[in-house]
Amino acid sequence: MAYVAIADRDHALHDPxxxxxxxxxxxxxKVIAIQYAITAIxxxxxxxxxxxLMRLQLGFPHFFSVIAPNNYLQFITMHxxxxxxxxxxxxxxxxxxxxxxxxxxxxxxxxxxxxxxVSYWVYLVAVxxxxxxxxxxxxxxxxxxxxxxxxxxxxxxxxxxxxIVLMLLSLALFxxxxxxxxxxxxxxxxxxxxxGMTLMRMPLSIWGIFMATVLGLLAFPALLVGAVMMTLDSxxxxxxxxxxxxxxxxxxxxNGGSPLLFQHLFWFFGHPEVYIxxxxxxxxxxxxxxxxxxxxxxxxRMMVWAIxxxxxxxxxxxxxxxxxxxxxxxxxxxxxxxTLIIAVPTAIKVYNWVLTLWRGDIHLTVPMLFAxxxxxxxxxxxxxxxxxxxxxVDVPLSATYFVVAHFHMVMGVSPILVVFGAIxxxxxxxxxxxxxxxxxxxxxxxxxxxTYAIYLPMHYLGILGVPRRYYAFGGxxxxxxxxxxxxxxxxxxxxxxxxxxxxxxxNLIWSLxxxxxxxxxxxxxTTLEWQTPDTPPKHGNWxxxxxxxxxxxxxxxxxxxxxxxxxxxxxxxxxxxAGREHGIGP
Amino acid sequence: xxxxxAFVALLAGVVVWGLLVRRLTAKSxxxxxxxxxxxxxxxxxxxxxxxxxxxxxxxxxxxxxxxISAYWMRMEHAHxxxxxxxxxxxxxxxxxxxxxxxxxxxxxxxxxxxxxxxRVRIGLIAGGVLALAFLAGQLLAxxxxxxxxxxxxxxxxxAFFYLLTGVHGLHLLGGLLVWGKTVVRMAQPGVELIDVxxxxxxxxxxxxxLLLVWLVLFALLLST
Numbered sequence: 001m002a003y004v005a006i007a008d009r010d011h012a013l014h015d016p017x018x019x020x021x022x023x024x025x026x027x028x029x030k031v032i033a034i035q036y037a038i039t040a041i042x043x044x045x046x047x048x049x050x051x052x053l054m055r056l057q058l059g060f061p062h063f064f065s066v067i068a069p070n071n072y073l074q075f076i077t078m079h080x081x082x083x084x085x086x087x088x089x090x091x092x093x094x095x096x097x098x099x100x101x102x103x104x105x106x107x108x109x110x111x112x113x114x115x116x117x118v119s120y121w122v123y124l125v126a127v128x129x130x131x132x133x134x135x136x137x138x139x140x141x142x143x144x145x146x147x148x149x150x151x152x153x154x155x156x157x158x159x160x161x162x163x164i165v166l167m168l169l170s171l172a173l174f175x176x177x178x179x180x181x182x183x184x185x186x187x188x189x190x191x192x193x194x195x196g197m198t199l200m201r202m203p204l205s206i207w208g209i210f211m212a213t214v215l216g217l218l219a220f221p222a223l224l225v226g227a228v229m230m231t232l233d234s235x236x237x238x239x240x241x242x243x244x245x246x247x248x249x250x251x252x253x254x255n256g257g258s259p260l261l262f263q264h265l266f267w268f269f270g271h272p273e274v275y276i277x278x279x280x281x282x283x284x285x286x287x288x289x290x291x292x293x294x295x296x297x298x299x300x301r302m303m304v305w306a307i308x309x310x311x312x313x314x315x316x317x318x319x320x321x322x323x324x325x326x327x328x329x330x331x332x333x334x335x336x337x338x339t340l341i342i343a344v345p346t347a348i349k350v351y352n353w354v355l356t357l358w359r360g361d362i363h364l365t366v367p368m369l370f371a372x373x374x375x376x377x378x379x380x381x382x383x384x385x386x387x388x389x390x391x392x393v394d395v396p397l398s399a400t401y402f403v404v405a406h407f408h409m410v411m412g413v414s415p416i417l418v419v420f421g422a423i424x425x426x427x428x429x430x431x432x433x434x435x436x437x438x439x440x441x442x443x444x445x446x447x448x449x450x451t452y453a454i455y456l457p458m459h460y461l462g463i464l465g466v467p468r469r470y471y472a473f474g475g476x477x478x479x480x481x482x483x484x485x486x487x488x489x490x491x492x493x494x495x496x497x498x499x500x501x502x503x504x505x506x507n508l509i510w511s512l513x514x515x516x517x518x519x520x521x522x523x524x525x526t527t528l529e530w531q532t533p534d535t536p537p538k539h540g541n542w543x544x545x546x547x548x549x550x551x552x553x554x555x556x557x558x559x560x561x562x563x564x565x566x567x568x569x570x571x572x573x574x575x576x577x578a579g580r581e582h583g584i585g586p
Numbered sequence: 587x588x589x590x591x592a593f594v595a596l597l598a599g600v601v602v603w604g605l606l607v608r609r610l611t612a613k614s615x616x617x618x619x620x621x622x623x624x625x626x627x628x629x630x631x632x633x634x635x636x637x638x639x640x641x642x643x644x645x646x647x648x649x650x651x652x653x654i655s656a657y658w659m660r661m662e663h664a665h666x667x668x669x670x671x672x673x674x675x676x677x678x679x680x681x682x683x684x685x686x687x688x689x690x691x692x693x694x695x696x697x698x699x700x701x702x703x704x705r706v707r708i709g710l711i712a713g714g715v716l717a718l719a720f721l722a723g724q725l726l727a728x729x730x731x732x733x734x735x736x737x738x739x740x741x742x743x744x745a746f747f748y749l750l751t752g753v754h755g756l757h758l759l760g761g762l763l764v765w766g767k768t769v770v771r772m773a774q775p776g777v778e779l780i781d782v783x784x785x786x787x788x789x790x791x792x793x794x795x796l797l798l799v800w801l802v803l804f805a806l807l808l809s810t
Contacts, residue, residue: 111634179645183638191634200614214601217641218594221649225656232749237739239667240660256667256742261659265652296615304610312598552614572618 027113028539029098032120034430036094039120043127044087050075052498059491061472070158072471073142078133080145081167084273085174086127088415092280093178093216094123096422097185097209099430103529104206106194106547106569108540110184119180126173129166136162144469146266149241149259153234156248164234168227175220175227185213194528196549200304201568203527203553204297207304208283211311212276219272219315226265233257263325267318274411275314279307281418282349285371287553288421289353291525292368293360294564296554299352306345313342323394332391339389343382350379361557361564365523366440370421373448374414381410384459399469402462405455413451420447420504427508428522432535433515439507443500450497457486524565527553531567593651597644639788643795646757650799653753654806657746661810664742671743673807674730680723681804687716688790688797695790703779707772710786713793714765717758724751743810750803754796761792 023031054075056064067075098116102109110116133140142158143151151157152164159167189210193202202210229240233254241262242254290297297303319327319335353375362368384406387393397403420443427435462468465478473479521530533543547569555566661668694709728748736744768785771777 112638179642183641183645186641187634187638191632191637198612198614199609200612217645218597218648221645222652224649225652228753229656229749232738232745238745239739239742240656240745243665256665258660258663261656261663264659265656268652300615301610301613308610312595315594315598551618554615555618 025117027109027117029102029110029113029116030430030537032116033095033098035120036090036098036123037096039124039127040087040091040095043082043131044091046131047079047082047087048498048501050079052495054079055491055494057471059488059494069471070139070142073144073469074140074158074163076469077142077145077147077167078130078140082130083412084145084277085171086130088277088419089178089216089273090123090174091419092277092415093185093209093213094120094181096205096280096284096426097213098181099426100205100529101185101188101209102192103429103532103537103541104203104527105189105192106197106528106542106549107188107192108542108546111188111192112184115180116184119177119184122173122177122180126170126177129170129173133159133163133166133170136166138162141167146263146270147230148266149230149233149257149262150243150245150247150254153230153242154245154247160234165231168231168234171227172224175224178216178220182213182217185209186217194546194549197528197568200301201549201552203283204286204300204303204307205280205283207307208279208281208286211307212279215272215279215311215314216276219269219276222265222269226262226269229265230262260325260327263322263327264319267321268315270321271318272314275310277411277415279310281374281415282307284422285374285418286349286353286356287527288367288371288418288425289356290554290556291425291523292363292365292371293357294363294556295356295360296556297352298355298358299348300552300554302348303352306348309345310342313338313345317342320389320394323391324398329391336390340386343386343389346382350375350382365424366435366437366444367421367425367523369441369444369448370417370424373444374417374421377409377417377448377451378414381406381408381414385410396465397462399467400462400464401458401466401468404468405458405462408451408458409455413455417448420444423508425523426529427511428518428535429529429532430536431512431515432518433511433513434518434522435511435515436507439503443504443507446500446503447497450493450500453493454490454497457490461486524563526555526565526567528568531569593647597647633784635784635788639791643792646795646799650753650803653750654802657750657806657810660742660746667742669741669743670810671736671741671747671807673747673804674727676723676727676730677804677807680720680727681800683716683723684720684797684800687713687720688793690716691786691790691793695787698779698783698786701779706779706782706786710765710769710772710789713789714762714769717762717765717793721755721758724755727751747807750807754800754803757799758796761789761796764792765789 022028026032026035053067054072057067057072098110101107130140138159138161140159141147141152141163143160143164147164147167152160154160157164189202189206229238232238233240233242237253239254239257241259242257243259244252244255246252286297286303317335317338319331320339323332323335357372384402388397388403388406424435424440427433461483464480464483466473466483473483518535520532520535523530528547528549529537531547532541548571549568550571551566551568553568555561555568557564558566690709691713694706694713697705697709728751731744731747738745738748764785768782768789771785772782
C-alpha cells in the first residue's frame with residue numbers, strides 16, 4: 001500500500017489559477033464530480049420528460065396526441081438508456097465516486113487527475129452525441145434500450161439510419177470515458193489511501209463504488225464489442241448479427257448473422273450493469289443507515305464479502321434476461337440457479353441493514369427517510385425478481401408490465417432513492433449549507449408514496465397480461481376496460497411524482513445561497529470526509545497534513561465515550577475507548 | 587462466451603485470493619490503533635501508474651476475450667456461410683517484426699535499469715519504429731486482401747479478420763502515442779534517464795502484452 005502516493009506537502013498540487021482552470025478545465029476531483037453530477041441530472045431530466053410524455057399517451061390516449069407511435073418507441077429507448085447509463089452509472093461512479101473516494105480514503109485527489117478531467121469531457125461529448133440523435137433525419141433510434149438486432153438496424157424501425165449509429169457511437173464514447181474514470185477510482189482506492197486506512201477500515205460506500213467500478217471495467221467491453229460490431233453491420237454491411245431478412249419487401253442484404261450473439265454480449269454487460277448501479281447504492285445506504293441510526297453497521301465484514309460475492313456472481317447470471325430469446329432451454333436451468341444464488345448475499349445485506357436499525361438511536365432525518373425508503377422498495381422489487389428469475393414464471397410474464405414494474409422498483413426507484421438520500425446527506429459538505437428540511441420531507445413522502453402508486457398497479461396489469469412497449473392497446477379481447485382506468489391513475493401519479501422533483505430542484509438551488517450554514521460535520525459522522533479542515537473542502541482536501549486513521553468507520557455510540565461518535569482520525573487515548581469495548585467482539 | 591466467463595472468474599479469483607483475502611479477514615472493529623499495529627507486513631509499494639497499467643491490461647483482456655468469444659459463437663451459429671479465410675502470408679513477416687519490436691523494447695528496459703542512456707534511446711526508437719513497420723505491414727495485408735476482392739462485407743471470416751487486426755492495431759497506435767511522448771521527453775535537454783525509466787518500463791510491458799494478444803489472434807485466425 002503506497003500510502004505516500006501523494007505525500008504530505010505544504011503547497012497544493014497543480015494549483016488552479018484562473019476561473020477556467022478552477023471550474024471548467026479543472027483537475028480537482030470535487031469539481032469533476034459536480035460536473036458529472038450536473039450533466040447526469042440534466043440529461044436525466046430529459047429522460048424524465050420523455051417518460052411523462054409516454055405516460056400521457058398511455059393514460060389518456062384520446063385526449064393527448066402529443067406523440068406519434070414512432071416517438072413512443074424512440075422515447076422508450078432513450079428513456080431506458082439515459083436513465084440506466086447516462087444518469088445512474090455516471091452519477092454514482094462519476095459523481096459520488098469522484099467526490100467520495102479521495103475524501104473518504106484520505107487522499108488529496110485522484111491518482112491521475114488529468115485522466116479524470118478527460119474522462120468528464122469525453123462523457124459530456126457522449127451525452128451530446130446522444131442528444132444529437134434527436135436532431136438528425138429520422139430521429140433517435142427506437143429499437144428499445146436493449147438495441148436488439150435485427151430490428152435496430154432494419155428500415156421500419158425509427159432512427160434505423162442515423163439514430164442507431166449515433167447511439168452506438170455515444171455508447172462507445174461513454175465506455176472510453178468510464179474506463180478512464182474507472183482506472184482512476186480503482187487505482188486511487190488501492191494506492192492512495194492515507195496512513196492507517198486499511199481495506200477493512202474503508203467505509204462501505206467506498207467498497208460499493210470500488211467493486212462497481214471493477215465490474216464496469218470488465219463488463220463495459222462487452223457492450224463495446226457489441227456496439228462496434230453492430231455499427232459495422234449497419235454502416236459497412238457486414239453480417240455479424242444480421243440474418244437474412246426480407247425487410248419491407250426488399251431482398252435480404254445480410255446473410256447468416258446471429259441476433260442471439262448480440263443478446264449474449266449485451267446482457268453479459270447488462271446484468272453486471274444492474275450491480276454497477278446497485279453496489280454503490282448498497283454501500284452508500286449502509287453508511288447513511290449507520291450514521292443516522294447512531295449505530296455501527298451490523299456485520300461489517302459480511303457486508304464487504306457480500307459486495308465481493310455479488311460482484312463475482314453478477315457475471316454468471318446474464319442469460320436470465322434471455323429466457324424467451326430462443327436459446328437452449330437447458331441454459332435457463334443453470335441461470336435460474338445462479339440467479340437464486342445471488343439472492344443470498346443480497347438478502348444478507350438486507351438483513352444487516354435491518355439489524356443495524358434494530359435498537360439504534362434512529363434519527364428520522366431526510367437522508368435516513370430515503371435510506372429506509374430504499375430498504376422497503378428494494379425488498380419489494382427484489383421479491384418480484386424471484387418470480388422472474390424462474391423460467392416457467394418468466395416466460396408468460398416476460399413481455400408484460402410485470403417486468404416493467406419489477407425493474408423500475410428494483411433498479412429505478414431504489415437507486416434513485418439512494419441518490420436523493422446521498423445528496424441530502426453530502427450536500428452540506430459539498431456546498432457548506434444544509435438543504436431545506438421541510439422541502440426535503442415533502443419531497444421524500446410524495447416521491448416515495450407516489451412511486452408506489454405508479455408501480456404497484458403495474459404488477460397487476462402485468463398479471464392480467466397487458467403487454468409492455470405498446471403505444472396503444474386497441475380492442476384486444478383479454479384486456480378489460482378497467483385497465484384503461486388503472487393506466488389513467490398511474491399517469492396521474494407519474495405526473496405528480498415528476499412535478500415533485502421540481503421541489504427538489506428548487507431546494508438544491510435555493511439552499512445554495514439561502515440554506516442554513518452547515519458547519520463541518522452536521523451529521524456528527526465518523527468518516528474522513530467530515531473531518532476536513534475546510535467546508536467545502538479546498539483544493540488538496542487536507543491542508544498541510546494528510547489525516548491518519550486509527551479506527552474503523554463505524555465507531556458510533558461507543559459505551560463510555562464522551563460523544564456518540566468517534567471520528568476515524570481520532571487517536572486512541574485512555575478516555576476514548578477502543579472498538580472492542582462495543583461488546584460486539586468475542 | 588464461456589471463454590470470457592472463465593476469464594472473468596479466473597481474474598476475479600486471482601484478485602480476491604492474491605491481493606485481498608488476508609486483509610479481508612481483519613476484524614477492524616477490534617483492532618483500533620496506529621498504522622504499525624494493524625499492518626504487519628503485506629505492503630505493496632508500486633507506482634500508481636504501474637497499477638493503472640495492469641488494470642488497463644485487464645480491461646483490454648476482457649475486450650479481446652469477448653471479441654474472441656464472439657468469433658467462436660458466430661462461427662458456431664453460422665448457417666453454412668462461414669468460409670475459412672486464407673490468411674495472407676505477409677502476416678508471418680509482420681509477426682516476426684512485432685516480436686523484434688518487443689525484443690528491442692525489452693533491451694531498452696534492461697539498459698534503462700543499468701542506466702545506459704544512449705542504449706535506452708536506441709532500443710526505444712528501434713522498438714517504436716519496428717512497431718510502426720508492423721502496422722504498415724498490417725495495412726499492406728489489408729490492401730492485398732481488398733485487391734483480391736475480399737471486402738469487409740464479403741464473408742464473416744473476412745469481416746472478423748479486418749475487425750480483429752483493426753482493433754489490435756488501434757491498441758498499438760495508442761501505445762505508440764505514449765511511446766512518442768517518451769521519445770520526445772528523452773530528447774529534451776536536462777531530462778535524466780531516471781525521469782523516463784518508468785515510462786520505458788510501462789511501454790515495454792504494454793508492448794509484450796500486445797505481442798501476446800497478437801499471437802493469440804494470429805493462432806485463432808490460422809486455426810479456423
